[in-house]
Amino acid sequence: MARIDYAPGGINPPHTHPRATEMIFVLEGELDVGFITTSNVLITKHIVKGEVFAFPRGLVHFQQNNGDVPAAVVAGFNSQLPGTQSIATTLFASSPTVPDSVLTKTFQVG
Secondary structure, X not given: OEEEEEXXXXXXXXXXXXXXXXXXXXXXXXXXXXXXXXXXXXXXXXXXXXOEEEEOOOOOEEXXXXXXXXXXXXXXXXXXXXXXXXXXXXXXXOOOOOOHHHHHHHHOOO
């Protein structure tokens, strides 16, 4: 289990847990949360104090505090070693770096 605190405008950026499902319980504030299915469908919900949301194992997901006050959650995992892989860090901070040609084609940018 873990406690996560979010400043107003704060985000837990897109990431995955390859070995665990995650469930969060909102202690304070409110969050916009979501995950992307294996069919590339975005599932989102606005959750408030006292509500829960589950992120299936291995799926890319995020949480964002779009409110004007801090928010906090307790997160629980169904594994002692859930692992965390940040999408941005994985793609843009690897060593050696992912070739620009791969990123350009992946994100369809010039």
